[in-house]
Amino acid sequence: MVKIENIKKRFSGRDVLDGADMLVRKGEAVALIGPSGSGKTTLIRAINGFVVPDSGKVIVGDKEINYKNKESLRQTRKKIGMIYQLFNLVERASALENVMAGALGRLDNGVNLISSTIGLFHKKERDNAMELLKFVGIEDKAFERVDRLSGGQKQRVAVARALMQDPELLLADEPIANLDPKTSRKILDLLLRINMEKGITMICVLHHLDTVTDNFNRVVALKNGSICFDGETHNLTHNHIHDIYEFEEENVEETRCLAA
Amino acid sequence: MSGSLIAIYARRVKVFLLWSLFIIIILLSFRVSNVDIKTLVEGFPYAVFLIGEMFPPDFSRWEKILLLSIETIAMGFWGTILGMIISFPLGFLSAKNTSGGILYYISKGLASFLRSIPEIVYALVLVISFGFGAHVGVLALSLSTIGLLSKFYAEAIESIDKNPVEAIQATGSHGLGVIRHAVLPQVFPLFMAYNLYQLDRNIRYATVLGLVGAGGLGVELFTQMRSFDYQQAAAVIIVIFAIITIIDRVSARLRKDIIDGKFMNKENKYKDSLLMLIVSVIAILSLYFMPVDFKQMAYGIPRTWEFLKGMFPPDFSGIAVYLKLMLETVAMGISGTFLAVAISIPIGMLSARNVIHAPLVYNIMKEITNFLRAMPELMLALIFVVAVGLGPFAGVLAIALSSVGFLGKFYAEAIENVDPKPIEAVEATGARFTQRILHAVFPQVIPLFNSYNLFLLDKSIREATVMGIVGAGGIGFNLVMSMRAFDYQETATLILIILSTIMLVDWLSSYLRKKVV
Incomplete structure (x- = not known):
């Protein structure tokens, strides 16, 4: 359904994505984790073309995304639903x-x-x-x-x-980060239900490891712009987790710069 | 140590120089615009006499006044509606995020050009080619409405929340869909509020456009003042004031409801629909009372062309005189604003709820500012010309008083919005009332005050350019005279001078505003 091949992206002199590869099959639900500034959001936004990668390719369905052609980009977006942390509704x-x-x-x-x-x-x-x-x-x-x-x-x-x-594909960028625990639970259940019942492929950026291990079969972890873990959730050991979040403290500053 | 001392002295010298420059500018302005306390004192008995002459107001010509009132409101309505229709696309074209390239600069330039010319100057010019009557008023009002509204629209469009826009783009929507479903819902309430504000403003201006023959109540006022029939003039003034006040109140209420999202919601639905229905009926009925002579309109277009052709090449032979007049005009604006600031500070204080705890006092003060705000500058000028004689001083007084109406209100609102915590802290130290004002209120409001003052200075100089139409000084008199004498090349020069000055002042005041706030 989604195939990402060696994509790279530099923002203000920093490699946000540094050769990430990923394959998501139809009907799968994938959790995307990683410390702040590791490139999760950039990766997601490359899939529906709001970020144009410097190199590499993204294939959705059976077509490679053509970032230059606005019309074909629009056709791709039609089939991809996006859910945001701050909802992005017309208030x-x-x-x-x-x-x-x-x-x-x-x-x-x-x-x-x-x-x-x-x-x-x-x-x-x-x-x-x-x-x-x-x-x-x-x-x-x-x-x-x-x-x-x-x-x-x-x-x-x-x-x-x-x-x-x-949609055939649902992208969710930290859909529950702005909600209280009880509401988060309900929204997450809703998203998982959509994946199960409607068979819609889902890539979900999440922050809390617990929610990931409890609900998803597959997890992909990003660190410094490349994939450092990709596999079944129960294979995710403490060593992995330590590895992924090792440099979090240092990354905080950079994230701030990016946000500004 | 000595380095920091030098820095302190350098700062003091700088502050001293700035203040000296400021005082010199004010004094020079006073001198150039004939501000003279003696004239004011001598004129005072005349003013009292004039007010005495106005009572009791004579409403015997009420039928005429009623018809002219309807015409005035109709002019305001249709000026706003026409302007609105054209501003809608122009607003999108002159907003950075929905436009681009050369189109953006052209639209933005066009709007700021249309905005720079005072309504009454449009009326003056259009009367030449389209003849006397309300249709000219409508055209004049819609031209300046386009300038203002498309700027407001563009600012609203530029300040939208980008998140929903991206979300709708992510659904693969076409460009128009994004504008309609992500941009428009965000800006629509603001647009409505601006339209109402503009309607309010246009009706206010419609009351004086008659001074140059462009329809409405102004013509009646002018005739009565000219024939020294102050009782009948008073009746017109009262009617003008009543119309403006009612429209002002209703529009302020509606604007608040729209912005708060209360407009057309469940509990207000029937009330608001009824109101909208009444407004639409008035707008359509008013067409009946505003005879638009289509033949005149058709003739007008070639005549406008003739007029524009007659303006070229502009005649710069009298430029030295004109520049001096423009200087006088600017001086009038500065003097008027300065006087207004001096009067508004106490008035603003007295009408702030959190400073004066006596409802009687602040309500009376608020009504005074409301009254002054409702009076069109040119109408005040017409009265002051009688009281202190022809010349710039009458214009200065008119500008000052009408500015007090705005500044007094703005100041009071700024003071009412101050953070009460620092005031309490100062009060807790045992400070007196005056000390509290000086040390807790002033530091919070001074930047805001300065921003308002600059805004008013800008507005006052613009007003000063047209004071000459009623003989209250400045370049406006020559503008009218050159048109009466069919000397359009001279008119062109005068308009160019006025335009460039207004644009310069506009730029300067927005530059300074950014610095003070």
Whole structure:
């Protein structure tokens, strides 16, 4: 489903990705871990083309991503759902409107393009969006403005928006880092359920090792821009973990620089 | 040790020099713009006499006033609507993140050019080619609306949250979809608020455009003042004040609701829909009271072309005189702003809820500033010309008073928003009231005050350029005269001088604003 071959990326004089390789099969759920600044987010964003790698290639489905061609990039993105740490919702729009925006990639020609642009969606899409809001468990908030929702509810809206794309692949960049433990649990369960029930491939950046070992079969660890562990979760030993997080203290400063 | 002492002295010298420069500029401005306490004192009895003459206001021509009021509101409405329609695409084209390349610079330049010319100058020019009447007022208002609104729109678009934009891009959406579903929902409430603010402003200006024959209540006011019929003039003034105050209050309420997201929500839905319906009905009905002569409009376009052709080449022979006049105009702006600052500091203090604990006092003060803000500068100038005679001093007083309306309000808001903790800390040391103000309130508000002062200086100089239209000094008088004499080459020079000065002041004040805040 996703094949990453030797990709490299430099940001402000630092190798954020330094020759990472990874293969994700259809239907798999992969947890991506690593210390701050190890390149997790950059790797994820290279898959849907928000980061253009300096070298190497990324293959999604059976096509190599062409970063230069905007139109083909858009076609690739249509099939990839993305979930963010800070939800990235349109705060002043309602939950339903946010979910329906997920259909924009599909509605990209003819009458559909015009009607979706002026904000008129087919009843079918609307029902679909309501169905998804029901699936994520907040159909009662459909007409509420997003800025009135709690963090967990916002993330549910974001998940529904990603599902609205009818994706083959779901990328989640620290989807639970901004939520309290109980809500985190629920959102994670939701994502795993989507992977199990709908068979959608998932790559999930996570911070807490416990959540990874408890819920995922496969884990990929990044350190200084390259993969330092890739295998089944139960093979992840204490030595590995020590190895992965060894330089965390030093990396903090660099992450700050990047964030600034 | 000695090094740091030198640094301290150098700093003191610098501060001393800056203050001296400041005082010299103020004194020179006073001199150039004939600010004279004696004239004011001598004019005082006239002013009292004038106010006495105005009572009781004579509403006998109420039918005429009513019709003109509707026309004024209609001008404001349609000026705003036309401007809004054009500003919408222009706003997107002049925002960095939704535009690009040469188109961005052209749109931005066009907006700032349109913004630099005062409404009444547009009216003056357009009256020549389109004839007298409200349609000219609408055109003039919409031109300056485009300049202002597209700037506001662009700023709103530039300050959006990028995260949702990326999220919608990640769904593989087409570009228009991103604008419609990620950008527009974020900026729409702000756009609505700006539109309302602009409507408010346009109706305010619509009341004076009649002074140059561009329709609305202004013409009635001007006629009555000219014929010394102060009782009837007073009636017009009262009506103008009432219209502006009502619109101001309603628009401020609505703006707050829209920004807070309360507009059109569940509990307000019926109330707000009704309000919107009433507004739309007024807007459409008002068309009936605003006879647009399409034949005149059609003739107007070639005549505008003739006028523009007549402006070239600009006639620079009188440039020395004009520059001196422009200097006088700038001096009027500076003097007016300085006087306004001096008056506004006590007024601002007295109208701040957290300084004065007597509701009676701060409410009265707030009403005074509201009153002054509601009065268009040109109308005040018209009154002051009677009180202190023709010349720049009348303009200075008009600018000063109307600026007090703005500054007093801004100051009071700044003071009301100060952090109470440092004040309590100073109070805890046993400090007196004045000491608390000086050591806990002032340090917090001075940067804000300065920013407002610069904003007002900018605005005042712009206003000063048109004071001459009613004989209150400055370059505006020559502008009107050159047009009356069909000397369009001279008009071109004057407009160029006014434009470049306004742009220069605009640039200078935004540069200084960045430094003080």
